[in-house]
Amino acid sequence: MNNFAKVSVVKCLNLFNDVEKALKLIDAEKAISRSEKILIKPNYIIAEGPDYVHVTDPRIIKALIIWLKNMGVDDIIIAEGGLSTDTADRAFKITGLTKTAEKYGVKLVNLNKDKFVKVKIPDPYDLREVNIAKTVLEADCIINVPKLKIHHIAGVTLCAKNLMGCISPKGIMHINIHKKLADLASIIRPCINIVDGIIGSEGNEISGDPVKMNIIIAGLDIVATDTISCIVMGIDPKKPEYLQLMSKKGLGTCDLNKIKVLGENLIDIIRNFRLAYGFEDWRLKGPLNNLLK
Numbered sequence: 001m002n003n004f005a006k007v008s009v010v011k012c013l014n015l016f017n018d019v020e021k022a023l024k025l026i027d028a029e030k031a032i033s034r035s036e037k038i039l040i041k042p043n044y045i046i047a048e049g050p051d052y053v054h055v056t057d058p059r060i061i062k063a064l065i066i067w068l069k070n071m072g073v074d075d076i077i078i079a080e081g082g083l084s085t086d087t088a089d090r091a092f093k094i095t096g097l098t099k100t101a102e103k104y105g106v107k108l109v110n111l112n113k114d115k116f117v118k119v120k121i122p123d124p125y126d127l128r129e130v131n132i133a134k135t136v137l138e139a140d141c142i143i144n145v146p147k148l149k150i151h152h153i154a155g156v157t158l159c160a161k162n163l164m165g166c167i168s169p170k171g172i173m174h175i176n177i178h179k180k181l182a183d184l185a186s187i188i189r190p191c192i193n194i195v196d197g198i199i200g201s202e203g204n205e206i207s208g209d210p211v212k213m214n215i216i217i218a219g220l221d222i223v224a225t226d227t228i229s230c231i232v233m234g235i236d237p238k239k240p241e242y243l244q245l246m247s248k249k250g251l252g253t254c255d256l257n258k259i260k261v262l263g264e265n266l267i268d269i270i271r272n273f274r275l276a277y278g279f280e281d282w283r284l285k286g287p288l289n290n291l292l293k
Contacts, residue, residue, distance in 0.1 A: 004260035005224035005253050009232070011264055012198055012214045019063035022194065022218040025262040031191040031220055034072035036140035040064055041190070043147045043162050044080045044091035046206055053210040056145050056196045058095035060216065064143060064194070065104050079109040079135050081165040083206075088112060109135050116168050119187055125179035125245060127172075136166040136188060144190035144222070148200035148229060150208055152276040153177055155240055156233065157205050158226045159193040160185050182245035185222060189251070193225040194218040197232065202273040211273060215264065223252025224259045231284065234272035239282040 008025035012018050023029070032038065042056035052058070061078060068076055078097060080088040088110040092098045101108045116131040136142065146162035153174055154161055160181045164170050166188055173180045195217040201208035217232065219225030223246045227237040237243060243254040253259060275282055 004258055005219065005221035006260050006262055007217065007219040007221070007224050007228045008262045009215055009217050009228065009264045009266065009269060012216060015059050016063045016066065018216060019060055019194070020067055022216050022263070023067060023192070026218050026220055028192050028218065028220065029071060032068070032071060032073065032141060036073070037075045037077070037138065038068055038073055038141050038143060039077045039079050039136060039139035040143045040145060041162060041165065042078065042080055042145045043165070044088055044095075045083050045165070047082070047087055047090035047094050049094040051199060051210065052095075053199050054147065054149065054201050054206055054208065055091065055095070056147055057198050058097050058100065060145060060194065060196050061097060062100050064145070065100065065106055069104060074105070076106045077109055077135065077139065078106060079111050079133070081111040081133070081168070081170070085112050086110070111135065111166060112168065121183045121187055124183045126176045127180040127183035130172070130184060130187070131168050132188065133166050133168070141191040142188065144193045146195055148195050148197035148213065148217070148233065149205045150202050150233070150273055150276050151205045154181070154242070155276065155279045155282055156230060156235065158195060158229045159190065159222045160226055160242055160246065163188045178241035179245060181242040182249055182251070185246055185251050186249050190222055192218070192220060193222050195225065195229050197229070200233065200273060203276060209274070211271060213269070213271060215269060221252040223247055223254050227254045227256070227259060228261060228266070231266060232269055232271070234270055234284050235275070235282050236284050
């Protein structure tokens with residue numbers, strides 16, 4: 001099993017216990033040191049509540065904070081950019097994370113208001129340099145907490161796409177987005193990824209329809225985590241080009257023969273999310289047993 005990238009898929013019955021279970025299955029505690037500065041990066045592209053169809057459920061963030069505190073971690077930051085300058089600030093209030101942060105002594109950072117550092121990317125596919133928030137660069141470990149969603153430009157928005165909230169301007173990513181996502185992921189490397197699939201979004205990332213999945217997906221390998229998340233949404237993981245490009249950069253594996261899924265049986269979980277216009281050929285085809293064996 002040591003040769004496999006572990007990805008856990010856990011049904012949410014008791015969310016706080018299930019987040020801990022998902023993390024335990026992938027040995028996430030080994031990726032954390034109590035002396036490190038930990039940055040939790042949710043997806044708050046918009047300020048939304050309380051169903052959290054398009055944004056990260058704040059209960060997952062709270063569960064992560066408690067998990068970290070129980071391991072003796074004191075230096076914790078919740079950081080996000082968002083669609084506009086004040087999106088993160090409004091999202092923190094609407095989701096209740098402002099009060100959660102006060103209760104547990106956690107710092108909140110609106111990355112859109114942060115200082116940015118220009119970083120050159122070695123051997124880029126397309127993105128030669130990018131401005132990255134200083135708070136992100138100073139973190140010892142990033143816990144990446146995206147949403148299970150369809151995207152109208154990238155096809156999907158999962159772990160890799162969630163990293164866009166760390167940069168400015170974000171619009172530079174939208175041309176040749178798959179190559180640029182792979183380039184960005186070579187600079188910003190989360191140590192843990194946990195996808196909020198409690199309620200997913202189909203059709204669109206901001207105005208999509210809700211899909212009740214009641215699951216969370218976790219992995220240390222960002223490529224493997226996105227690969228399994230694609231399958232959960234009924235998407236052929238060979239279609240999102242960024243997964244192949246990230247794999248070629250050595251950032252993780254999209255080879256299903258090298259991924260070990262723990263927890264739920266994927267065949268029981270898969271749901272065909274409505275894809276964005278132009279992505280109809282991304283649908284999984286053929287017997288699922290052949291793909292997942």
